[in-house]
Amino acid sequence: xxxxxxxxxLKSEIKNYHATVTSEKIGTVVEVGDGIARITGLSxxxxxxxxxxxxxxxxxxxxxxxxxxxxxxLSHAKNIKEGDxxxxxxxxxxxxxxxxxxxxxVNALGQTVDGKAPAKTTKTYPIEKVAPGVIxxxxxxxxxxTGIMAIDGMIPVGRGQRELIIGDRQTGKTAIAIDTIINxxxxxxxxxxxxxxxxxxxxxxxxxxxxxxxAMDYTIVVVGGASDPAALNFIAPYSGVAMGEYFLDQGxxxxxxxxDLSKHAWAYREISLLLRRPPGREAYPGDIFxxxxxxxxxxxNLNKDFGGGSITALPVIETQAGDVSAYIPTNxxxxxxxxIYLEPDLFYKGVRPAxxxxxxxxxxxxAAQVKAMKKVAGRLRLxxxxxRELAAFSQFGSDLDASTKKQLDRGKALTEMLKQPxxxxxxxxxxxxxxxxxxxxxLDDVATEKIFTFKExxxxxxKNVERSVMKMLTEKxxxxxxxxxxxxxxxxxxxxxxxx
Amino acid sequence: xxxxxxxxxxxxxxxxxxxxxxxxTVAKHFMDTLRRRHQTRLLPAILKHVESEWCKEKGxxxxxxxxxxxxxxxxxxxxxxxxxxxxxxxxxxxREDLLGGYRIKIDDTLIDASLKGRLTELSNKLRT
Numbered sequence: 001x002x003x004x005x006x007x008x009x010l011k012s013e014i015k016n017y018h019a020t021v022t023s024e025k026i027g028t029v030v031e032v033g034d035g036i037a038r039i040t041g042l043s044x045x046x047x048x049x050x051x052x053x054x055x056x057x058x059x060x061x062x063x064x065x066x067x068x069x070x071x072x073x074l075s076h077a078k079n080i081k082e083g084d085x086x087x088x089x090x091x092x093x094x095x096x097x098x099x100x101x102x103x104x105x106v107n108a109l110g111q112t113v114d115g116k117a118p119a120k121t122t123k124t125y126p127i128e129k130v131a132p133g134v135i136x137x138x139x140x141x142x143x144x145x146t147g148i149m150a151i152d153g154m155i156p157v158g159r160g161q162r163e164l165i166i167g168d169r170q171t172g173k174t175a176i177a178i179d180t181i182i183n184x185x186x187x188x189x190x191x192x193x194x195x196x197x198x199x200x201x202x203x204x205x206x207x208x209x210x211x212x213x214x215a216m217d218y219t220i221v222v223v224g225g226a227s228d229p230a231a232l233n234f235i236a237p238y239s240g241v242a243m244g245e246y247f248l249d250q251g252x253x254x255x256x257x258x259x260d261l262s263k264h265a266w267a268y269r270e271i272s273l274l275l276r277r278p279p280g281r282e283a284y285p286g287d288i289f290x291x292x293x294x295x296x297x298x299x300x301n302l303n304k305d306f307g308g309g310s311i312t313a314l315p316v317i318e319t320q321a322g323d324v325s326a327y328i329p330t331n332x333x334x335x336x337x338x339x340i341y342l343e344p345d346l347f348y349k350g351v352r353p354a355x356x357x358x359x360x361x362x363x364x365x366x367a368a369q370v371k372a373m374k375k376v377a378g379r380l381r382l383x384x385x386x387x388r389e390l391a392a393f394s395q396f397g398s399d400l401d402a403s404t405k406k407q408l409d410r411g412k413a414l415t416e417m418l419k420q421p422x423x424x425x426x427x428x429x430x431x432x433x434x435x436x437x438x439x440x441x442x443l444d445d446v447a448t449e450k451i452f453t454f455k456e457x458x459x460x461x462x463k464n465v466e467r468s469v470m471k472m473l474t475e476k477x478x479x480x481x482x483x484x485x486x487x488x489x490x491x492x493x494x495x496x497x498x499x500x
Numbered sequence: 501x502x503x504x505x506x507x508x509x510x511x512x513x514x515x516x517x518x519x520x521x522x523x524x525t526v527a528k529h530f531m532d533t534l535r536r537r538h539q540t541r542l543l544p545a546i547l548k549h550v551e552s553e554w555c556k557e558k559g560x561x562x563x564x565x566x567x568x569x570x571x572x573x574x575x576x577x578x579x580x581x582x583x584x585x586x587x588x589x590x591x592x593x594x595r596e597d598l599l600g601g602y603r604i605k606i607d608d609t610l611i612d613a614s615l616k617g618r619l620t621e622l623s624n625k626l627r628t
Contacts, residue, residue, distance in 0.1 A: 006626055009625065009626060010626075013622055013625075020613075020618070021611060021612065021613040022611070022612045022613075022617065022621075023609060023610070023611045024609070024610055024612070025608050025610075026605070026608055026609070026610040027608060040608075041608030042608060043607075043608050066506070067504070067506050085610070
């Protein structure tokens, strides 16, 4: 607040002072510790209402019991002691929303933490909201390009879809999410990256990478750090989606990445056990499924009558030693519309992104794929499935017939083609021409180690020499007979001019 | 069924309210009951609730009055008027940190007419 404003406010307050009497419901802290406070009184408190503990300390009511209220503290409980007075604010926990947050790093309460001036927002949205109903929705029909060939080709994601990214530690889960955000440049998508229980150093690196790629111009980073209280990690994804809902209400498309929901479940387990809620499987509370389903249900693709906006959710789950059948992974797999499964073995073999195309699925995304991609990628999935089967089988025998060998070579070439470095997303046109070349055998005679160079040079050739192909594909993303002819000709000419 | 400290306090207050039993006998029987049920650890929590439960039983409202030193005379009249009534149980405290004015707490309702309350309100306004 400017100095002048403060002075004016003080002056008017002193001039107009009259001894008013306020009446409010209060409570008394009877127990505090581990980020939890037990309060008596507060007879008219609402569930999830923000509570004022004084000294700038806030919390929110989670357990409304017969003679006490269990509250979760949103900051460290240094100054709270037994007997302190607690006031209800009458407000359900809300976060500031608005355009001013774009490009900013905020905490789970929406306060900026990037060292710049506070964001000037005028609106707040409640963190808990009922998901849009059936009438307001339409099926997923527009693609959300991740820029990653293996995903856009075989596990396509549509706007409004919930696609889980699952895998062990250090398998490239965050890299996929970040690449997807980077690829939204110029696509009219507002991105929200929610870090839950992550190291500050990792978050700083992500923000720096996003800034470097110019992705912070349309991105909000919501931070729930590893050293933050469990309550902040618990509310971080809800805050993130509430910020997204502001843009949804304006008919915009939003992408929200929850990185990761395993740590979110841990935070909720911690809070629940401290509030003495009964533990269930793996000591998680009984409503852990509802915790994630009510969050992911807020992802939606609204129909034109309701603004036509969408929220796409990319939740991330970290598995332990590849165990996808653990409690939280199975829960989130069943909630989402598909999963991208990343395998450590593939990662260490150098197949990056380490997507296991056999175990990864997209239940609704194919409806949103562009026609050209749908046509070329159908064969890709089949070829790779056959390759995997034969690769396992061929380990037992050395003599392979010509057709088997050919299929193996094709598989190897396609696997090599799908490798993609981080921060290097491909536009959909580039992906279509590369996959076309791969599935039609134009890469079979290219040495595996030269496929990457082939890809780069071929794309350069199409953009600078044979421009008509890319122009046709951009204007009409469909494989027409004329386009196919031109593409074939371009590949043959390119191969004859270069040796691979 | 699990009995909470509040339930024990309610039962104790109700028995105490019955005039034909002496408080000493009730206390003895109550302790015996707790011991028999292995619930003596609940005693401190029960004692916390007993007074309020007893007041509820008798239809008495507990009133806590806190006031700044200068308001002692002004509030003495208010306090005296309530003390004569059997419907209120008044406890008053002098609090210098209120700076001026008074605060009255009835159950979980706080009536705040203190200068400290006004200043806190102003400080909150300045912060937002």
